[in-house]
Amino acid sequence: MTKSKSAYSTPTKSGKIDTHIIVVWVDNEASVLSRVVGLFSGRGYNIESLAVAEVDHKKNLSRITIVTTGTPQVIEQIVLQLKKLVPVHNVANFKRDDKNVIFREMALLKIVANPIKIKKALNTCKNFNPVVLDQTKKSVVIQITALRREIDNMIKNLKPLGLVSASRTGAVAMTRGAEILN
């Protein structure tokens, strides 16, 4: 028997880790984002991406979409702890493979290369609603929308074609059909 020198118990085995998308409706007030983010960092939860903006000017509501990973127990805690925050109105929680929910992320990609490579790059993007926002002889800025993993792949594929800068929004989510969340 190994002798523990700690005043605390040893960690127990943890469950399977899943990716979840958590949507939080909050009052759009000073420091509300730091309350939400502080809860994650303070309790050791993970944030993979974060998207936030006001969605209802009249009611002063913002919608925060957080991609996180954790065991089922941790995800349950995240939802319950978020609900305890005073400016939080509602919290929704989806598994990444939930078929009833649409997830999208937008990226702006700057490519600096010769025209042949730029053409190739545009071609590579064709499945992800590419929009050319700016073009010069030496460069192009492309906007694409896709799933997170798809954008990950695109960035990998575009590196050899002259990708010099990428800016991403983080995932946002919406349910399918006529149903609404809040």
Add this chain to the structure above:
Amino acid sequence: MPKLYSGAEIVFKCLEDQKVEHIFGYPGGAVLPIYDELKNHPSIKHILVRHEQGAGHAAEGYARSTGKPGVVLVTSGPGATNVVTALTDAYMDSVPLVCISGQVPTHLIGTDAFQECDTTGITRPCTKHNWLVKNINDLPRIMHEAFEVATTGRPGPVLVDIPKDIQFAKTKYFKPSKKKSNLKIKNRFKQKDIDQLIDLMSKAKKPIFYTGGGVINSGPKASELLRELVSLTGFPITSTLQGLGAYPGDDNQFLGMLGMHGTYEANNAMHDCDLLINIGARFDDRITGKIDEFSPKSKKVHIDIDPSSINKIVKVDLSIVGDVVDVISSTTKTLKKKNLNLVKSNKQKISNWWQQIQKWRKKQSLSYIGSDKIIKPQYAVERLYELTKKQDTFITTEVGQHQMWAAQHYKFNKPNRWMTSGGLGTMGYGLPAAIGVQVAHPKKLVVDIAGEASILMNMQEISTAVQYNLPIKVFILNNQYMGMVRQWQELLHEKNYSESYSKALPDFVKLAEAYGCVGICAKEPNELDEKIEEMINTDRPVIFDCHVDQDENCFPMIPSGKPHNQMLLGPNDQEANKISGKGKALV
């Protein structure tokens, strides 16, 4: 046109409407307009502390002994940072506090002004919620909301940061609104949950109640109802550190405290039970030990007002989210209505269980080897209990061995009589907490059971006690060591007593005299009773320096990473069973 009030006036109007009678605080530049207004509000008494941490703990003692929120008033910068420990302490132990802090004027915020700090940023993780008031028109609403957040659901601390220019600015005042806000929805359980609980109770052969601070926070009625429920069912009951007093400590159905320094019978019963009913406790790691082996054979029920407490640490079979008062009263009602017969048959069903518990009890796990030469700390607490039990006594503690001995050997019969820092474990809590308790209960006996190391952390507050004629008793179990640190070093670190001995200590009797209170010193067991009587009969603050055995350890204990049924017992038992060698390996 309605009358306009300054921010400072609004603070007090709100305190009056919230029926606040006492505030604990310390003035400073950024909070002076509020202090200036104090004289116009005779119904509110201000207690001037010596350090802002003391104000926070005093307000905690006040809140825990009355059930009302404690109010703290501090200045910006160091005033606010000094109160952070107390806010964190209150957050961990679910104590309702409203802290009002001054802030530099709004136009200077963010400029590193004199005594500026990001108060709301610093206190965000240690409050239920906090507000920086940037517009005077928001102040009345925020002040009322602060009291509502602090006192509803699972109580806790809140902070309102008010810049100096807002304290001068004027606006209209309005009273708190009566309409129910979302915060007030506390009960989310249905009758079918109660039915399910009763079904589990009727099937159980080895049931146990495990109750915590939630019962105390639910109000004195909850303790009454708990007593009725326990007597109706005939089940054994154990309590966490914070729950002591909710059920009478000298009752036969009470197994004593559970957890790391809990009794042998309570911990074994937790381990072997087939139904565990948690009422207002949170499966703290000092209680559960190793989670994998925590109460492995039981169905678990968790009654808590905070939904995030459920399944946080231990997965439960039935969760009932609601106020303890309402849950127990529904349970008792249903039990009486449906199952009168069950109550009787139940008692028979669990008679074997009680026999087993009696066997565990025979170990007498709280016993210790007495002495007629040196005062044993356990003996000191026992004598204090015997000599004070006839009057309504309030006990606070610091943190360490003395705290555990107090929990083990002092028997509480009423709720709100026991104030101790459990979650955060804050040394220096007990003296200011005793001040807060005495302010709320001026005629009652208030004793801070202390250690000589802890007491020095907020020693300055004895000056507050003297200023307001608060006859608190500081009962120091003086072993010259940080006792709990020394104990761990003895058991786990090969007796390397690294920095746990205080080579220089003040003469506490002279110190008491210097502060203007009374000092008493006891060194031998035969003088103890007489000196304790002298302490009780002194109507002034007393520092009692009780010299105790330096080598005494706090037993029983669950060694780290061990389940409840592998307790380490005291030296009596170790010798009798020759397990001292093996016992050490268990640690």
